[in-house]
Amino acid sequence: MKKKKSTNIEATLAKAEKFLRCGNFALALKTFETVQKELNRDDIADKITRCRQEVKIGQAKQLVKKACRAVKKGTLDSALTSFQRANAVLNEPWVTQQIEAIEGKLTRRDAFSSARSAETAGDFEKAAKCYAAVCEPDDPSRESMLIKSARCFVKAGRYAEALNIFKDVSLAGSGARYDYGFALVQSGFLAQGLRAWDEVDVQDSRFTEQKHLVARQLAADLVDRLNRKADLASIHDDVSFLMHKADSFFGQSRRDEIKTIHEHAVFAWIEELWEKEDFHTIEKILGTSALPLTPDLLALKAKVGFKTAGANGRHLHTMLLYWLPAIYSPLIATSFGDNAGKRQQVRRKLIAMAESLIKKAKGKQNGRRVLTELTIDTELIQTIREIMEHQRSRTDFIFTPRLAALLDRSEEFLSLIRENESFFQDKHRYLETGAFYSAAGRYLYHLKNHDYEKAVCLFTDLPQDRKKDAFIDYAFNLISFEYGCHCLDNEDVQAGRFFLSAPALFDVAPALEEKLIQKALDFEEWPSLKPFEDVLSAIYRQRPSKVLEKALSLVMTRRAISMYNERKLAPKALNGIINRALKLDPENEMAREASESGEINQEIKAVCDAFDRMKLGKASRIARESEYDEVRDQYFQFIEDALDQIGRCGWEEQEKMMLINDLYQWGTSVDADQPIMTKLEMHLNMN
Numbered sequence: 001m002k003k004k005k006s007t008n009i010e011a012t013l014a015k016a017e018k019f020l021r022c023g024n025f026a027l028a029l030k031t032f033e034t035v036q037k038e039l040n041r042d043d044i045a046d047k048i049t050r051c052r053q054e055v056k057i058g059q060a061k062q063l064v065k066k067a068c069r070a071v072k073k074g075t076l077d078s079a080l081t082s083f084q085r086a087n088a089v090l091n092e093p094w095v096t097q098q099i100e101a102i103e104g105k106l107t108r109r110d111a112f113s114s115a116r117s118a119e120t121a122g123d124f125e126k127a128a129k130c131y132a133a134v135c136e137p138d139d140p141s142r143e144s145m146l147i148k149s150a151r152c153f154v155k156a157g158r159y160a161e162a163l164n165i166f167k168d169v170s171l172a173g174s175g176a177r178y179d180y181g182f183a184l185v186q187s188g189f190l191a192q193g194l195r196a197w198d199e200v201d202v203q204d205s206r207f208t209e210q211k212h213l214v215a216r217q218l219a220a221d222l223v224d225r226l227n228r229k230a231d232l233a234s235i236h237d238d239v240s241f242l243m244h245k246a247d248s249f250f251g252q253s254r255r256d257e258i259k260t261i262h263e264h265a266v267f268a269w270i271e272e273l274w275e276k277e278d279f280h281t282i283e284k285i286l287g288t289s290a291l292p293l294t295p296d297l298l299a300l301k302a303k304v305g306f307k308t309a310g311a312n313g314r315h316l317h318t319m320l321l322y323w324l325p326a327i328y329s330p331l332i333a334t335s336f337g338d339n340a341g342k343r344q345q346v347r348r349k350l351i352a353m354a355e356s357l358i359k360k361a362k363g364k365q366n367g368r369r370v371l372t373e374l375t376i377d378t379e380l381i382q383t384i385r386e387i388m389e390h391q392r393s394r395t396d397f398i399f400t401p402r403l404a405a406l407l408d409r410s411e412e413f414l415s416l417i418r419e420n421e422s423f424f425q426d427k428h429r430y431l432e433t434g435a436f437y438s439a440a441g442r443y444l445y446h447l448k449n450h451d452y453e454k455a456v457c458l459f460t461d462l463p464q465d466r467k468k469d470a471f472i473d474y475a476f477n478l479i480s481f482e483y484g485c486h487c488l489d490n491e492d493v494q495a496g497r498f499f500l501s502a503p504a505l506f507d508v509a510p511a512l513e514e515k516l517i518q519k520a521l522d523f524e525e526w527p528s529l530k531p532f533e534d535v536l537s538a539i540y541r542q543r544p545s546k547v548l549e550k551a552l553s554l555v556m557t558r559r560a561i562s563m564y565n566e567r568k569l570a571p572k573a574l575n576g577i578i579n580r581a582l583k584l585d586p587e588n589e590m591a592r593e594a595s596e597s598g599e600i601n602q603e604i605k606a607v608c609d610a611f612d613r614m615k616l617g618k619a620s621r622i623a624r625e626s627e628y629d630e631v632r633d634q635y636f637q638f639i640e641d642a643l644d645q646i647g648r649c650g651w652e653e654q655e656k657m658m659l660i661n662d663l664y665q666w667g668t669s670v671d672a673d674q675p676i677m678t679k680l681e682m683h684l685n686m687n
Contacts, residue, residue: 016035033048128156174202181193190214215242222261232268235269236269242261242262270282270300279304298326298397301326302323302326305321306353306354316358317373321403321406327351328382329398331396333346358374381399385398390423399413401441405441414438417430427509432478443457443479444479447478456483478509480498480502481512484498488519489519495531496534514547516535521551526558529555550587552584553588557590559577560578560581561574610622620670624669632670636667639680640679642663646660663680
């Protein structure tokens with residue numbers, strides 16, 4: 001009986017071991033506990049402990065699954081409980097993280113609920129803090145919660161805390177922008193507050209009145225700050241904004257007052273910057289401040305331009321824009337001296353200073369461009385000054401074309417030029433002066449600087465204006481002509497199309513005709529001469545003149561001779577071109593010489609051909625009747641060559657004497673005194 005019981009215990013133990021190996025820790029635990037009651041062994045006790053731990057772990061894992069399902073359902077309280085019970089067994093970091101996350105969400109949920117309740121109850125400071133507590137760095141709703149917090153701080157009168165939050169969020173919606181502006185205003189930042197309110201799109205009379213009230217406060221504040229000279233840069237920014245919005249804040253009634261404050265602020269800051277020698281900032285202020293132009297302001301701009309240009313050479317154009325108008329301003333010039341001579345002497349000295357500064361410019365190409373513009377502008381502004389003196393008209397300003405265009409006052413000077421056409425000594429000078437002040441002026445500056453590609457943009461930018469304005473039409477003609485010359489210099493075969501308007505241009509500017517002719521005569525080789533010949537021919541057909549006849553005749557002659565010398569032209573074609581050249585200009589010495597040379601060559605060739613055919617009579621007649629000694633000289637050279645060949649050939653003596661006799665007889669008919677005739681006679685007498 002005892003043996004049978006022992007066998008059953010062993011079988012039960014074997015089952016427990018099997019359950020343990022299979023991971024069925026619950027059955028293994030129960031079975032091991034049954035066996036342990038009988039056997040009470042230490043190894044079984046260890047296995048029971050292990051099974052109990054594994055059962056707890058399994059139960060904890062089930063709790064984790066339950067917690068995860070609860071999270072998905074949104075029952076965070078239940079999920080938290082399950083995670084906490086599971087973590088008491090598992091103690092794993094990720095479970096701890098889940099617990100902390102859920103606790104945070106529950107805290108924020110409670111905080112949000114508290115915030116809503118506090119806001120409803122009017123406890124805005126508590127609401128602001130609770131809304132802030134809701135925020136988490138990666139929470140998508142973080143920014144909206146911060147904005148709610150900031151707005152509650154505004155309602156609580158805690159403006160500093162509100163601004164501290166507002167600076168880190170992106171404002172969206174009129175309500176948030178209004179509160180931000182309100183906090184700024186209440187904190188004393190009146191201009192910033194108005195700027196924030198400027199973006200609030202709300203049409204409300206109370207809000208409008210509120211802005212007007214703050215604007216009036218800002219105006220008073222600016223006056224006080226100006227008197228104290230407190231942070232002039234900030235004052236300038238604020239008053240510039242107020243000036244820009246003056247009409248909407250005040251209407252026309254106080255605009256002049258704000259304008260005066262603005263001018264005082266600008267000049268106060270400039271004075272401070274001048275002492276610091278911060279001329280670049282002054283230049284920026286003057287460039288952005290819509291100040292009315294006065295002689296003093298013009299002088300200031302000229303001085304600042306000179307200072308900034310002298311610092312690095314990169315502001316030469318800005319300096320030039322104001323320099324000449326300033327020194328030619330009648331009111332400014334009164335400080336140069338008490339008579340016209342002294343004033344002109346000072347002007348020349350100031351222009352020389354500008355020239356020296358430009359020549360020292362680091363960018364040499366830019367310096368050359370500005371120097372060209374200075375030369376042009378000096379001549380133009382001097383012309384305008386002379387017209388005004390001639391008219392005895394008074395004005396505060398005399399502008400260069402570029403400054404007149406910048407200030408939209410070009411028409412004033414164009415009218416002045418048109419009304420005084422008789423002042424100009426020639427039509428060309430009149431049209432050129434007007435063209436620089438016209439809409440085509442900037443293209444002429446490019447032209448004078450040999451920037452041809454920019455100059456010809458006139459053709460596409462102002463195609464219709466040409467028909468309406470004589471000045472612009474002149475600019476079209478001049479740029480076409482100069483660009484055509486540029487193309488000729490580069491042997492562009494299409495250059496001719498730019499000279500279609502040249503006849504009209506030459507009528508008012510004969511010097512340009514001479515310029516084109518001289519350019520043509522500067523070349524000797526036919527590839528360069530051919531385009532010039534084509535252009536001159538086309539112009540001559542439209543506008544014949546003695547000057548063009550002579551030039552075209554000479555160019556044709558040079559081109560034909562150059563081609564003939566390079567065997568690119570037959571003698572007959574050469575003679576044809578030379579004859580046409582002589583028809584144009586019978587006094588063309590080169591053509592006359594070429595014509596004579598051609599006739600000589602033709603007669604010599606005819607003599608040569610006659611000798612080759614043994615037609616001695618024909619050869620003698622040509623030599624006898626020729627007007628040129630060169631033909632007769634060549635004729636007798638042929639006789640001498642023939643005598644030499646007779647002496648070397650293997651003919652019979654009788655045949656030789658017959659031929660020598662023929663040469664003698666025909667040669668005598670041309671010129672019996674030639675030395676070769678004596679030789680022939682000696683040969684005949686010897687036989």
